[in-house]
Amino acid sequence: xxxxxxxxxxxxxxxxxxxxxxxxxxxxxxxxxxxxxxxxxxxxxxxxxxxxxxxxxxxxxxxxxxxxxxxxxxxxxxxxxxxxxxxxxxxxxxxxxxxxxxxxxxxxxxxxxxxxxxxxxxxxxxxxxxxxxxxxxxxxxxxxxxxxxxxxxxxxxxxxxxxxxxxxxxxxxxxxxxxxxxxxxxxxxxxxxxxxxxxxxxxxxxxxxxxxxxxxxxxxxxxxxxxxxxxxxxxxxxxxxxxxxxxxxxxxxxxxxxxxxxxxxxxxxxxxxxxxxxxxxxxxxxxxxxxxxxxxxxxxxxxxxxxxxxxxxxxxxxxxxxxxxxxxxxxxxxxxxxxxxxxx
Amino acid sequence: xxxxxxxxxxxxxxxxxxxxxxxxxxxxxxxxxxxxxxxxxxxxxxxxxxxxxxxxxxxxxxxxxxxxxxxxxxxxxxxxxxxxxxxxxxxxxxxxxxxxxxxxxxxxxxxxxxxxxxxxxxxxxxxxxxxxxxxxxxxxxxxxxxxxxxxxxxxxxxxxxxxxxxxxxxxxxxxxxxxxxxxxxxxxxxxxxxxxxxxxxxxxxxxxxxxxxxxxxxxxxxxxxxxxxxxxxxxxxxxxxxxxxxxxxxxxxxxxxxxxxxxxxxxxxxxxxxxxxxxxxxxxxxxxxxxxxxxxxxxxxxxxxxxxxxxxxxxxxxxxxxxxxxxxxxxxxxxxx
Numbered sequence: 093x094x095x096x097x098x099x100x101x102x103x104x105x106x107x108x109x110x111x112x113x114x115x116x117x118x119x120x121x122x123x124x125x126x127x128x129x130x131x132x133x134x135x136x137x138x139x140x141x142x143x144x145x146x147x148x149x150x151x152x153x154x155x156x157x158x159x160x161x162x163x164x165x166x167x168x169x170x171x172x173x174x175x176x177x178x179x180x181x182x183x184x185x186x187x188x189x190x191x192x193x194x195x196x197x198x199x200x201x202x203x204x205x206x207x208x209x210x211x212x213x214x215x216x217x218x219x220x221x222x223x224x225x226x227x228x229x230x231x232x233x234x235x236x237x238x239x240x241x242x243x244x245x246x247x248x249x250x251x252x253x254x255x256x257x258x259x260x261x262x263x264x265x266x267x268x269x270x271x272x273x274x275x276x277x278x279x280x281x282x283x284x285x286x287x288x289x290x291x292x293x294x295x296x297x298x299x300x301x302x303x304x305x306x307x308x309x310x311x312x313x314x315x316x317x318x319x320x321x322x323x324x325x326x327x328x329x330x331x332x333x334x335x336x337x338x339x340x341x342x343x344x345x346x347x348x349x350x351x352x353x354x355x356x357x358x359x360x361x362x363x364x365x366x367x368x369x370x371x372x373x374x375x376x377x378x379x380x381x382x383x384x385x386x387x388x389x390x391x392x393x394x395x396x397x398x399x400x401x402x403x404x405x406x407x408x409x410x411x412x413x414x415x416x417x418x419x420x421x422x423x424x425x426x427x428x429x430x431x432x433x434x435x436x
Numbered sequence: 437x438x439x440x441x442x443x444x445x446x447x448x449x450x451x452x453x454x455x456x457x458x459x460x461x462x463x464x465x466x467x468x469x470x471x472x473x474x475x476x477x478x479x480x481x482x483x484x485x486x487x488x489x490x491x492x493x494x495x496x497x498x499x500x501x502x503x504x505x506x507x508x509x510x511x512x513x514x515x516x517x518x519x520x521x522x523x524x525x526x527x528x529x530x531x532x533x534x535x536x537x538x539x540x541x542x543x544x545x546x547x548x549x550x551x552x553x554x555x556x557x558x559x560x561x562x563x564x565x566x567x568x569x570x571x572x573x574x575x576x577x578x579x580x581x582x583x584x585x586x587x588x589x590x591x592x593x594x595x596x597x598x599x600x601x602x603x604x605x606x607x608x609x610x611x612x613x614x615x616x617x618x619x620x621x622x623x624x625x626x627x628x629x630x631x632x633x634x635x636x637x638x639x640x641x642x643x644x645x646x647x648x649x650x651x652x653x654x655x656x657x658x659x660x661x662x663x664x665x666x667x668x669x670x671x672x673x674x675x676x677x678x679x680x681x682x683x684x685x686x687x688x689x690x691x692x693x694x695x696x697x698x699x700x701x702x703x704x705x706x707x708x709x710x711x712x713x714x715x716x717x718x719x720x721x722x723x724x725x726x727x728x729x730x731x732x733x734x735x736x737x738x739x740x741x742x743x744x745x746x747x748x749x750x751x752x753x754x755x756x757x758x759x760x761x762x763x764x765x766x767x768x769x770x771x772x773x
Contacts, residue, residue, distance in 0.1 A: 313552040317545055319534055321527045326494060328545040328598070329518030375534045378551060 103372050107386045114393035118156040119148065121400045123407075150290070158289040159396045160389045161301050162354050165346040167368075167388025168381055170361030172308055175315050175377070176339050177249050183362035184347035187248075187340060188231045188255035190356040193348065194282065195259040196227025201278045202270035220281055221293065224352040231255055232344040239336050244322065248336075283409030284355035286396055293353050304346035307338050308381055315339075315377040357392070359414040363422045364388040370425055391418065439506075440467035441601050441634050442491070447500035449483065449490045457498055460486045464500070464661045466653060468636065470601065473628045475645030475666065476638040478655030479678060484638050487655070488604055491636075493517050504602070518546035522598035524591045524605040529579065536582070536590045537575045540565050543597030565596035568627060585616035592623065596631070603627075604636045609644070617641065621648045642679065646670060646691060654678050699725035707736030718755060722762055734758065 120131055126144050133139035134148045169184035177186070185191070200223035235252060242248055267275050289297070308315075314335040317325040322332050350357065365380070368387045374380050392414070399413040448462040460483040468474060478484045489495040491502060493509055502509040504520050512520065522543065534542075543565065544558040554562070566575050569589045579587060588608060595603050605624070609617040621637075625648050628635045636653075639645050645652065646666045654662040654669060656678050662669065669675055676686040679693070687694045700723040705712045715734065716726045724732075735742045741752045745765070752758045 310550065313545055313548065313550060316552055317542060319539075320529050320542060323494070323525055323527050324523065324529070326514075327492060327518060327521075327523040327525075328542070329513075329515035330545070331514055369533065373533050375538050376552075 100372055100374070104383070104386075107371075107383065107390070111386050111390045111393075114390045114397070115156055115160060117397045118159060118393045119152045121397050122147065122152055123400075123405045151287070154289050154291060154294050155286050155396070156393060157294055158297060158354065159286050159392045161294075161297050162286065162350045162357060163360055163364075163388040163390070163392025164385040165297075165301050165304060165350050165388075166357060166361040166392075167364035167384040168305065168308060169343040169347040170363075170388075171365040171368075171377075171380060171384045172315070172339050172343050173361075174365050175318050176336065177245050178318065178321065179249065180366065181362065182249070184343055185256075185356065185358075185361065187235050187252040187343065188259065189228045189344055189347050190351050191256040191259040192227040192229070192231030193224035193351040194227070194263055194356060196223035196225070197281050198263045198266050198278055199223065199227070201281070202266040202274045205271065205274045218293075221352040225348065227259075228344065228348040228351060231259070232340070232348065236337060236340060239340060240333060245336065280409075281355050282411070284357045284411035284414075286354055286392075286410055287407070289353055297349055297353060300345050300349035304342045304349075305381075305385075307342035307345070309378075311335055311338055311342075312377045312381070316375070319375060355411065357414060358411055359418045360388055360392055363418055364391060367391070367422060367425065438469050440469050442468040442502065442504050444491075444502045445500055447490070447502060448498040449486050449495075450498050451486075451495070452498070459498060461655065461661070462499070466661055466663050468602065468634045470634055471628050471632040472634050472650045473625055473648060474634070474636045474651045474653055475649035476636055476653045476655070477640075477642060477645055477675075477678065479657070482655045482657050482678075484655060485606065487661075488606055488636070488638055492521055492523055492604055515546050518598065518600070520600045521602045521604065522595035522600045524588075524595050524603070524608055526607050526610065534579050535575070536571060536577055536579065536593075537562065537566070539579060539590055540575075540593045540597045543594040543599075546598065561599055562597050565593040568596060568630070569593040569623060583616075585612050585619065588612065588616075588620055589623065592620070592627075596627065596633075600633075602634045602636070604638075606638050607640070608637060609639065609641060617644060624648070642675065642686075643692060646675075694720075697721065698723055701725070701732065702727035702730040703732040703734055704728055704730040705734050705736075707734075711736045715755060718759055719762070722759065722766065724762070 116131075119135075120126065120128055124144075124147055126134070126147065130139055130141065130144060131148065134141070134145050139145060166184050170182070173182040173184060173186055174180060176182070197220045200220060234255065235248070238251055239248055242251075267278070270278075314325060314330045317328050317330050320328075325335070326332055347361065364384050364387050368380065368383045371387070372379075372383055374383070392410075395410060395413045395417060398417055399408040399410050401408060444464055444466050447464040448459055449464070450457060450459040450461070452458075464487075476484055476487070486495065490497050493512070493514075497509070504512065509517070540562050541554060541558070544554060544561060545552065547558060548554060566572055569592055571586065571589050571593060574582060574586055574590075579590070582590065592605070592608070595605075608624070609620050612620065621644050624635055624637060627633060628650075637645070637649070649666050651663060652666045652669055654674055656662070662674050664674070670686075670688060670691060673688065676688065679686055684693050684695050686692075697720055702725050703719060705715045705719075705726055707715065712726075715736075719726070731744075732746065733744045739753070741755065741758055743750050743752060743758055743761070745762070750761065752761065
């Protein structure tokens, strides 16, 4: 690919610095005020304030790490889907992963309470994660079975959307007949949360992240060839079916795990690949996977800071923040870019 | 005797749908040689695309064999085949952020390791392909900044960088203006000569194909593939056979398509050969054919034309005036009838 210019290198360093900045900002804000110096001391293990140690090590650090991995994973799966479908509107959830996960959680919380368990389970971090995983996995299984049979990816996209509609309908039915408190518990899950994660869940997220990233990187050649579409890729010796399967698998592992533990976090997956391209235009997926990972992580950490409403005791749902603050930013960036192009 | 690079024996092509075979063409026999430009011609829907897809290994053959350098096509792995055969398709690729150099470099995918890292040799092949297609001046440009002609050259450079012995192009000049059509066809002809690649061009541009190809492959509906020297096929009337419709025919003497017109009158045109040719084209539209010793005549002079038409003689300043006069004359007759 074309030689990386020094400007691009400078921009990459800038991105890394902003990632570190967002990470530290995410750790420093919260309902309890901890001075920045103390924060660093605590992280280095030289502080003796037990309460602050507890807050930072048991609450803020796992939350910041999960924002880091979640943002990264969602952005990369968004990139994978946009490349696979050659569609700028594709995102991690086009294959119905979030619909499957939502159905799993809806069944657990709403249908489960009808037969005697459920609402209490939502407070347990594992139960909704397990339900979401099973739901997402079943949808994935269907998609993979179908992916082996269809000729073009556009069909797959439509089938993914149909799964979304069908599972959405079941969730609607469940919400219609379920009790208010169960419905509320479900709605809260759909708003997304980064705070419910502690180290054991984090470990699973990191393992899934590494597997997903490795699968994605194993396909960089095919991903690059997909700039030319499926026919050209095939003529370059790439097995489209195998490529499609591995990319679907990588996306499902990345986005599925995050959805299971954090809920369906919208916006990051679709927007970050575009933001990244605006900032550093590159056609080489070896670079764009990394860049999307960094930008996605920074963005979700940034949104996490905003959701803490610095200086207050309230926390906003992360899903609302990502869309509310992210969408105008992206619109502004894209319009800005377009107008500057016209001027040139 | 040169060895063919690709041969097909008793080839049957078509689709398999729900275990039922749909045969498009059967019993095809042909060979392709190094350094040869082949024009693949056939009316819409006769199976050109199916043939190209079968040759490029995207679609399996239903019967018979295709072999490349003596080895059956099915024995090639996808990657090995990609090193033998490259394609230029009609698929649109505008939406991406590639530069021309990146695009051409994608042609090296069959040769790189799993990360797609380009070796110095790969970079050299890319530079060669860019030089051969004369697009050095746009190699840093983004694809969305290119004209259609430039983009098509970049796509050809990409196929060249893939460095196979065979290059197949599907309608490479379909949407280009005439200078670009000629430019691309000339480029392909030169590439075949300089790189000794075998180039198959599927096209509807019959007149250009006749001029540029070393061989034509003519596909007829439900029939054989006819292979031969373009000029010979034209003389034998093979081209008229596949392209003749109820509205037009292939004029063997001039190598162009002509609309059928009913000749009602004849005229003798006196002038130099260019004047005579273009006059005949204008008059044919009115149903007036050329014939020596006809009663009617039209003579070109330096600044005027003299028309003798059904006994009357008139002088005109331009061919346009002659055509206007004759049109009026015919219309009056139609209305008085």
